[in-house]
Amino acid sequence: MPQADIGLIGLAVMGQNLALNMNDHGFTVAVFNRTTATVDEFLSGPATETKIIGTHSLEELLGALKKPRRVMLMVKAGPVVDSFIDLLLPHLDRDDIIIDGGNSLYADTNRRTKALADKGILFVGTGISGGEEGARRGPSIMPGGNSAAWPRVKDILQTIAAKVDGAPCCDWVGEDGAGHFVKMVHNGIEYGDMQLICEAYDFMRRGLRLDETEMQSVFAQWNKGELDSYLVEITTDILGFKDADESPLVGKILDAAGQKGTGKWTVINALDLGVPLTLIGEAVFARCLSAMQEEREKAAGVLEGPMSKFSGDSHEFVGYLRDALYASKIISYAQGYMLMRHAAEEYGWKLNYGSIALMWRGGCIIRSAFLGDIKQAFAANPALENLLLDNFFQQKIHAAQAGWRKIVAKAVELGIPAPAFSAALAFYDGYRSARLPANLLQAQRDYFGAHTYERLDRPRGEFFHTDWSGSGGKVSSSTYTV
Numbered sequence: 001m002p003q004a005d006i007g008l009i010g011l012a013v014m015g016q017n018l019a020l021n022m023n024d025h026g027f028t029v030a031v032f033n034r035t036t037a038t039v040d041e042f043l044s045g046p047a048t049e050t051k052i053i054g055t056h057s058l059e060e061l062l063g064a065l066k067k068p069r070r071v072m073l074m075v076k077a078g079p080v081v082d083s084f085i086d087l088l089l090p091h092l093d094r095d096d097i098i099i100d101g102g103n104s105l106y107a108d109t110n111r112r113t114k115a116l117a118d119k120g121i122l123f124v125g126t127g128i129s130g131g132e133e134g135a136r137r138g139p140s141i142m143p144g145g146n147s148a149a150w151p152r153v154k155d156i157l158q159t160i161a162a163k164v165d166g167a168p169c170c171d172w173v174g175e176d177g178a179g180h181f182v183k184m185v186h187n188g189i190e191y192g193d194m195q196l197i198c199e200a201y202d203f204m205r206r207g208l209r210l211d212e213t214e215m216q217s218v219f220a221q222w223n224k225g226e227l228d229s230y231l232v233e234i235t236t237d238i239l240g241f242k243d244a245d246e247s248p249l250v251g252k253i254l255d256a257a258g259q260k261g262t263g264k265w266t267v268i269n270a271l272d273l274g275v276p277l278t279l280i281g282e283a284v285f286a287r288c289l290s291a292m293q294e295e296r297e298k299a300a301g302v303l304e305g306p307m308s309k310f311s312g313d314s315h316e317f318v319g320y321l322r323d324a325l326y327a328s329k330i331i332s333y334a335q336g337y338m339l340m341r342h343a344a345e346e347y348g349w350k351l352n353y354g355s356i357a358l359m360w361r362g363g364c365i366i367r368s369a370f371l372g373d374i375k376q377a378f379a380a381n382p383a384l385e386n387l388l389l390d391n392f393f394q395q396k397i398h399a400a401q402a403g404w405r406k407i408v409a410k411a412v413e414l415g416i417p418a419p420a421f422s423a424a425l426a427f428y429d430g431y432r433s434a435r436l437p438a439n440l441l442q443a444q445r446d447y448f449g450a451h452t453y454e455r456l457d458r459p460r461g462e463f464f465h466t467d468w469s470g471s472g473g474k475v476s477s478s479t480y481t482v
Contacts, residue, residue, distance in 0.1 A: 004030035004053055004064045006156055007071040009084060011038045014128070015074035016046055017135035018101070021160045023050045030055055030064040062091045070153060072099040078108075085112065094120035097149045101128050103262055106177030106184060110347075113145045113176045122149035125176075127183020129364035130162065138162035140364035141170035142186070142356075144179025162363025169362040174349040181269075181343055182356055185336045188266030188280040190365050191259075192332035193231050195283035195420040200325050201235070203407065207414050208314045212248040216240045218318055226326060226396075229368030257287040266339070273342045277335045278427050279328065282419040305415035317410070323403030328424035330397050333374060334387040335427070341385070354378035388431060397428070443468075 008019050011033040019029045019042075030053040033039050039054040047054075055061040062069060069092065073084055081100055088098065098121060100109065109125030116123040123145045130139035141161045143150065150172045161170035173179040204210045204218065216239035223232045243249040263284045270277035289296070310317075337353060344351045357374040360366055377390040387393045408425050411418040430436060442453040443466075452463040 002064055002066050004028045005066060005070070006030075007032065007055075007061045007065050007069065008074060009033070009058075009061070009071065010074035011042050012074065013132045014101075014135045016042055017132050018072070018074060018128075018139075018160070019052055020046060020050065021136055021138070022156060023047075023052050025159045027156055027159075028053065030061050032056070032058060032061040058087055059091060062088070067093065067096075068152070069093070069096045070099065070156070071097070072101055074101050077102045077104045081108070081112075085116070089119065089121070092121055095122060097122045097124060097152060099124040099126060099143075099149075099153060100180075101126055103127070103183070103187075103260070104180050105265060106179075106181035109145060109177035109180045117146055122146040122152075124149045124153055125180045126157070127179050127186065129183065129186055129360075129366075131365065134162065134363045138169070138363050140186075140359050140362065140367070142173050142179045142182045142359055143170065144173040144175065144177060144182070147172065147175060162367075164358070164362040167358060169359045169364070171352070171355050171359060173356070174344075174351055176347065176349075178344075178347070178349045178351065181349075182340065182351070182359075184262050184265050184269070185340055186360060186364060186366060187262035188277070188339075189332055189336045190231075191263035191266070191283040191287070192280045192336075192420060193229075193329065193366055195286050196279075196325055196328050196332065196424075197231055197235055198286075199411075199418045199421050200321050201239075203321055203411060203416055203418065204318070206416050207310045207410065208317060209310070210314070212239045212250065222322055222325075226369065227322065227329075229370065230365060231368075254293065255290055256293040257290045259284070259287050263287070266336075269343070270335075270339050273339065273346060275335070275339045275342050276427060276430075277339055278423040279332050279335055279420050282423040286417075286419055306413060308413060310410070310414060317407070320403035320406045323400035324407040324421050327397050327400035327404040327428075328421050329370065330387065330393055331424035331427055332420075333370070334393075337374075337387060352382075353384075354382070386431075388428075 005027045006022065007030045008015055009032050011031060019031050022029045028051050031039060031042065032055045036056045039056060043052065043054045053064050055064060065071070071088060073081055075081060075084060081102065081104060085098060098116065100112070104125055113123045113125065124143050125145045127142035128135065128139050134140070138161055141157050143153065143157060158168040158170045161168040163169070173182050201215060204215050216236055219232055219236040219239060223229070223236055238250050239248065241249050243252060263280065267277055267281045267284050270281070340351055340353065340356070343349065354375045357371045357378065361371045373392060374387065377387060377392060378384055381390070384390055388397065404425060408418060408422050411421065445451040446453050446465055447468040450465055452465045454460060454462060455464060
């Protein structure tokens with residue numbers, strides 16, 4: 001007699017912890033792993049004394065599930081997901097549900113949702129954030145796909161999700177790949193937040209010459225106010241962690257960062273949609289530059305920088321640094337929400353931006369008190385074009401602006417790289433400029449390529465070409481795309 005509420009395929013750390021989380025909340029889970037020995041190890045280890053059912057074939061897994069069946073894939077994104085879908089299909093009935101809980105590219109989820117709908121199978125692509133601890137105790141869950149599936153997966157997903165003020169950090173995001181797109185943007189913002197924190201650390205370390213104990217105290221203080229967040233919290237813990245010899249461990253870690261690709265996907269999609277995601281782009285490139293560790297060491301021996309050293313009030317500059325971090329964080333989220341808004345327009349998704357902020361308040365890596373302010377901004381104006389146009393965020397960024405500028409200027413003066421702080425400030429100054437020098441750029445394009453331009457004194461959509469050199473002719477090439 002089938003008795004499992006859901007089947008789960010893939011028993012790496014995330015899969016195991018989600019299965020245990022579901023079991024803790026009263027759901028009966030049947031599990032399968034391609035290496036079947038892993039199933040037995042799980043049952044005799046972490047899943048001992050649970051109701052979790054181990055299976056050793058897909059047929060056995062599906063036979064253990066109540067109908068209509070719900071099967072969750074926790075496997076590597078990409079072809080592996082497609083291969084498991086192909087293996088499952090012959091054994092599924094109409095209206096059975098497949099849930100992809102991996103970090104899949106949203107375009108793949110678009111494709112899978114449509115292809116499976118044609119076969120009568122409901123597909124859900126859901127972003128899950130929070131790492132192994134979140135999976136075990138309550139992650140942020142961002143489901144999208146075939147909306148007909150939501151009423152039948154809502155109970156499990158919302159029950160196992162993190163809760164903030166009693167509300168689950170999980171809600172329906174939208175059709176097709178909307179859930180995985182929002183998760184991708186979450187990861188892009190995560191890249192930005194981490195880089196900003198690292199730049200604050202680097203400025204304190206190289207500029208202000210603070211040691212790890214002093215920096216730990218600064219981050220601990222920041223975590224008690226508006227910068228309260230998971231990433232600031234763990235940074236505090238990291239700075240206080242000692243190696244076996246009682247010296248700070250963080251200083252012994254190789255400065256070459258890894259990445260799994262979701263930040264890069266965010267930037268690529270921003271370029272495709274024409275969204276200036278400059279801060280997150282710089283965060284991705286900063287990781288790329290860090291990976292050139294041996295080449296940087298060679299360059300450090302031959303390339304000169306400024307000779308000046310910091311002079312001034314260190315305590316005062318710590319305050320400026322806090323302002324720079326807070327203001328840049330506003331820009332990071334403003335850009336992320338810009339990308340989601342443009343994607344919603346492009347793909348016809350009806351995204352609830354306030355609800356997305358609530359989903360990110362708990363369980364996930366970017367969880368912070370800051371997200372409650374974003375929720376309030378969209379509650380006040382659901383059609384808000386940009387967070388920078390909200391009164392609360394305007395006031396905050398205006399108050400932080402002087403210190404932010406001092407940090408960027410001082411970083412340049414001292415030769416300390418601050419690409420994310422600088423990109424955030426440049427975006428802010430560009431966004432608040434009624435006129436930018438793109439008029440000259442358009443003239444250049446028209447000069448060498450006859451690409452045409454519009455005029456301030458004529459209606460938008462009317463294009464002109466000038467024979468700038470007197471020998472270029474009157475034939476234009478094409479209009480430009482904004």
